[in-house]
Amino acid sequence: MPRTMKVRQKALRTGWTTGTCASAAAKAAAEALATGRPAEVAEVALPSGQRVAFATERCALVGPDRAEAVVVKDAGDDPDVTDGAHVTATVTRRGEPGVELDGGVGVGVVTRPGLGLELGGPAINPVPAQMIQQAVGEAVDTESRGLRVVISVPEGEKMARKTTNARLGIIGGISILGTTGVVRPFSTASWRASVEQAVSVMAAQGEDTLVLCTGGRTEKGATLRHPDLPQVCFVEVGDFTGAALRRALEYGLRRVVFVGMAGKLTKLASGVLMTHYTRSKVSTELLGEITRRVGGGEDAAAEVDAANTGRHAYEIWEREGLLEAAGAELCRRVAGVLTRFSEGALDVEAAMVDFTGRRVVAAYPERP
Incomplete structure (x- = not known):
């Protein structure tokens, strides 16, 4: 176990999605409107059928035909930027039966296709949306009465700056999300879904070049290498290269550029597409083989074989004057793995950046 890793004494707490909190707030406001009394607790159904009760932070009638309720989001032990958000529902009577749902302050507006949501x-x-309609329908007979439900999140626009919403074309606030209603701590599923969604949005813009970056630093180098591409083409893929490539193939994209640092590139060159540190290790033996292939001495190759990390191998290459040649060979192997994964359907480029992310030190194929 790495010495920086802490032993957790108890299980991580699950939390609730913004969608679940919005449905609870909407039900509380609808009940207040129907009964004339503030609701202190609202019970709602999750998509699984499980029912969960939420205490309201605030619930009040704000007019003869309007009520408002707030539920504070608890994301459990997940590092969610919306943890603590005051998810607010304002419910107003309207003339036509049914539920009209809209977003208010702090909820983003959709400006690009590819999200499965209405533009504007x-x-x-x-x-x-379905959970909100069901919850409101439990409080009021919406087949005979009409309600307008507006979901808002004070500080939502500020929270959204820490998300990928703007890049996806969601402007002015956060998204009201959730497929199960529950937030799983440190959910890889949610990151994978966000990667797949980013590829979908890019494809919907008519772009055919997908640039996969392993993180924020590598994206700097990627944008310097491809300044002609719009921002939507750059996707922070994390450890989900395989998922991103499968989605790219679904949409018939033609070209993929992978930009990373030595460690992630080494894992990909070894044929490992799930590159999380808990799932795979850097093969420094492969890097030693590359050292020999590009003409490095046996002493240097043996040192690379025994290197502690991909970065350590990179530093040896740099010291021995092999960085450009060895980096290009590493990138060639990565491109080969990704090309085989796509069965030749994708034109693949791979590039290695330094550890600042600002400089591309090697690539395959070389660009003129």
Whole structure:
């Protein structure tokens, strides 16, 4: 176990999605409107059928035909930027039967296709929208009465700056999300879904070149290498290269550029597409083989074989004057793995950046 890793004494707490909190707030406001009394607790159904009760932070009638309720989001032990958000529902009577759902302050507006949501509409995903309608319908007979429900999140616009919403074309706030209603701590599933969604949005813009970056630093080098491409083409793929490539193939994209540092590139060159540190290790033996292939001495190759990390191998290459040649060979192998994964359907480029992310030190194929 790495010495920096802490032993956790108890299980991580799950939390609730913004969609679940919005449905609870909407039900509380609808109940207040129906009964004339503030609701202190609202019970709602998750997509699984499980029912969960939420205490309201605030619930009040704000007019003869309007009520408002707030539920504070608890994301459990997940590092969610919306943890603590005051998810607010304002429910107003209207003349026509049924439920009209809209977004208010702090809920983003959809400005690009590819998200499965109406352009110009609120960024309230289909499952949360259904949960809200069901919750409100439990409080009021919406087949005979009409309600307008507006979901808002004070500080939502500020929270959204820490998300990929702007890049996806969601402007002015956060998204109301959730497929199960539950937030799983440190969910890899949610990151994978965000990667797949980013590829979908890019494809919907008519772009055919997908640039996969392993993180924020590598994206700097990628944008310097491809300044002609719009921002939507750059996707922070994390450890989900395989998922991104499968989605790219689904949309018939033609070209993929992978930009990373030595460690991630080594894992990909070894044929490992799930590159999380808990799932795979850097093969310094492969880097030693590359050292020999590009003409490095046996002493240097043996030192690379025994290197502690990909970065250590990179530093040896740099010291021995082999960085450009060895980096290009590493990138060639990465491109080969990704090409085989796509069965030749994708034109693949791979590039290695230094550890600042600002400089591309090697690539395959070389660009003129």
